[in-house]
């Protein structure tokens with residue numbers, strides 16, 4: 001009943017006056033979600049042409065079946081990666097609200113963006129694998145944002161890898177430091193090898209999985225996880241993130 005919903009929206013608006021979790025403007029229809037329609041509309045989406053492998057944007061005149069310069073020179077271990085949008089503006093603010101302000105209901109609309117951007121990656125995958133947090137960080141935040149996203153993608157969610165290094169938050173590090181920080185931060189080896197772990201390990205062999213995370217910055221975290229999954233016997237690894245920081249043009253890349 002649209003009338004009742006409109007009335008309920010006005011009631012919540014009058015009594016609680018909640019703000020948009022991203023732009024802080026008062027919400028006209030607070031029951032429809034924590035982020036206003038204008039913020040969702042202004043999310044800057046990544047559209048074709050994209051690098052076939054890593055999913056970074058390419059110049060508009062790029063030929064079909066194209067790779068970016070980085071992938072041509074040093075192809076990644078994963079089969080393909082895609083992101084819904086660039087990590088800037090409204091999308092950045094929405095992800096911050098989701099991750100740092102604990103607006104966990106945003107996992108649903110963010111996962112919808114993931115399903116759209118990653119339709120081909122998810123189509124014939126056996127499961128999704130959330131990028132794990134170190135247990136200490138998971139305890140401090142109270143949840144793993146990647147887990148929340150993975151649960152809304154319509155596939156089994158597997159947790160075959162764990163994070164063994166608890167470094168400084170990635171956001172505070174430079175590009176090069178991130179890469180060394182996370183290259184060996186993940187393992188598929190369980191703390192104790194129980195029967196259940198043997199069953200889980202057998203299940204991974206030659207399967208296709210999609211790694212899921214909120215943001216891809218340098219690709220170092222995704223690469224570290226891919227390495228651990230391939231070590232565990234997974235056949236094909238793909239990666240899907242809500243947002244990404246596209247690689248800088250080659251001339252400005254640090255050497």
Ligand SMILES: [Zn+2]
Nearest residue numbers: 020023036039
């Ligand atoms: Zn807004």
Ligand SMILES: [Zn+2]
Nearest residue numbers: 051054068071
């Ligand atoms: Zn590429």
